[in-house]
Amino acid sequence: MINPARLHSDLSRLGRETDMFLATVSSLSDEELAAPSLCEGWTRAHVIAHVASSGRALVGLIDWATSGEERQLYASPEARSQAIAALAALPREELLAEVRDSAAAFADEAQRLTGELVAPEVKVGGRELPATSIVALRIAEVVVHHHDLDTSWTIEEADPDSLLNAIEAVVRAMRAKGAPGMTLVTEERDEWVIGDGGLRVESDREGLLKWLARGDAEDVEAAGPVPVLPAW
Numbered sequence: 001m002i003n004p005a006r007l008h009s010d011l012s013r014l015g016r017e018t019d020m021f022l023a024t025v026s027s028l029s030d031e032e033l034a035a036p037s038l039c040e041g042w043t044r045a046h047v048i049a050h051v052a053s054s055g056r057a058l059v060g061l062i063d064w065a066t067s068g069e070e071r072q073l074y075a076s077p078e079a080r081s082q083a084i085a086a087l088a089a090l091p092r093e094e095l096l097a098e099v100r101d102s103a104a105a106f107a108d109e110a111q112r113l114t115g116e117l118v119a120p121e122v123k124v125g126g127r128e129l130p131a132t133s134i135v136a137l138r139i140a141e142v143v144v145h146h147h148d149l150d151t152s153w154t155i156e157e158a159d160p161d162s163l164l165n166a167i168e169a170v171v172r173a174m175r176a177k178g179a180p181g182m183t184l185v186t187e188e189r190d191e192w193v194i195g196d197g198g199l200r201v202e203s204d205r206e207g208l209l210k211w212l213a214r215g216d217a218e219d220v221e222a223a224g225p226v227p228v229l230p231a232w
Helices: 005-028 042-066 079-089 091-114 131-147 160-176 204-213
Strands: 122-123 129-130 182-187 191-194 199-203
Touching: 005 091, 005 131, 005 160, 042 079, 042 091, 042 122, 042 131, 079 091, 091 131, 122 131, 129 131, 129 160, 131 160, 131 204, 160 191, 160 204, 182 204, 199 204
Parallel strands: 182 199
Antiparallel strands: 122 129, 182 191
């Protein structure tokens, strides 16, 4: 189980990041929703649809953790794509309602994580995730995809601990996908080792996250050529 005080803290930060995300989403016109995002091939509406869809899908991980019965986020990659496309095609107000309802449903269901966790680990995309980190994964998704909307909001506005959640989620994915060996160091003195840790890469948390998640290497310094990373 997650300590209730920790879960309260995690959900409080999730609420803060979600409120900012929803404020940005609510400010977008139909034309702005149809504009490209930082996710290749996706409009902003697709990004918002993904956040709505994944919020409901992540409840399945809570079910897995609390029941011990294995659940998949989606039946298949095709099912995931179809779900996102269907939501992205909704009229603006319906899409906004979906993302709000999804966020509220996840926050409510997450309260179950203070009970007995039958499965201490679950799997996301074939990689293991501590059940106690399900809320942190949701925080990571909201922060990174808020950045993907490419609006006046900047990743620097996220809570420092939310940035840590996001970096840890991306690092976990990089390890699972066989990213080049690197030692990642932030100005805040965080450190992560991937593979053999061969290449030292430095930045602040914001710059490191933008590079790891979306390949923006403008604010990172490395002791050699900056590698191309697997998609998160």
